[in-house]
Amino acid sequence: MSTEGTAANQSPGRPGETAGSIGGESAPHGGKGAYSETRIRVRYAETDQMGVVYHANYLIWFEVGRVEYLRDKGFSYRDMEKEDRCGIAVVEARCRYKAPARYDDVVIIRTRVARQRGSILHFTYEAIREEDGLLLAEGETIHVVIDDKFEPCYLPEKYREGIGG
Template sequence: MFEAETKVRVRYAETDQMGYVYYGNYAMYYEVARVEALRNLGLAYKALEEMGVMMPVLECKSNYLLPGKYDELLLIKVKIAKFPAVKIVFEYEVFNEDNQLINKGETTLAFINMKTGRPCRMPEVMKVLMEPFFES
């Protein structure tokens, strides 16, 4: 299993009239966390695109438990529990500054060949980087 963490400060523009994180912004936080997770793995998303592979989101789930608030520093934990093939599933847990779990989410992305627009397998370089996290 691969795990990573990143932190995001809630900006004023990301809140609603109540000062709470607007629900749609959690998808953006998920994106920040997964891009940083891949970078921590040793593979920038930009490098994937340069290899001719893109990763569109197929599904996004979010469970709102407590509100995130303006100027809080949120901790986003990312987990890849299953070894990817043509699809990759990222699981997220978002914690506030009091270490309270405020949001849980999941995104499913596909590996797509940018030239053909068709699904493809995870790039070999990514496979090599991920294998150590899934050895039993």
Template sequence: MHIAEKKIEVRYAETDQMGVVYHANYIIWMELGRTQLIKDLGFNYAEMEADGIISPVLDIQASYKKPMHYGETAIVKTWIEKYDGLRVTYGYEILTESGIVSVTGTSMHVCVKKDSFRPILIKRVYPEWHEAYEQSKK
């Protein structure tokens, strides 16, 4: 199983009036982690989108454990939790630099044709991605 890591410096604009990272920003960080994982596997979303394929979120879940603050560095760990050739579920852990878990979560995606929103089989359209996902999943 491959686990991608992405470091993110917490910016002031990502915090709320309580001085902690606003909850929705963790979802954005999950996207950055997912993009890093795909890059680590040798692919990128931009090329897929240029082919007219997009990957919308079907479901997303986040459990908040410990708030992060401005000036800290978040480490986003991302892996393929489940993959069936059509849907992919990514797993996430967002940690402090000292290794304390701040957020855990998952997001489920499917690839669809941009113009019709009809699902595609990754195995058929992107056999290299399919193989990389099969080899990398949990």
């Protein structure tokens, strides 16, 4: 599993969950188009008594991937909520589990925008075990951009081109 695509995020001063810059134009596991990579170390709290990561946590990781994708594109989701008074609500989420992630594994979340049309955004994700490149899960989420009254609205123009899809 090459980590070249993420070299940029290892520079000093890059805090938090280490997110890769836009990694490339192709990927070993399905999908196409530019992607972003985020590394997440599995927390003890995320395991369950089967000894593996509890399945709902992947949706949380996908969200981390989504936010880091936006950051890689130059956008802050926090500012989008605060300054542009709009949010990205989830209208559908889906995950297919291929192999279990385990405690202390480093999991790469590879995030892409599959489609963007009007107020609809469609992301896809792969969760990959860093150690050996094993695909753990893949998923999609569909979102609607909403204003502060929870009404669908267009993505502010400054985001539209940059986000891709």
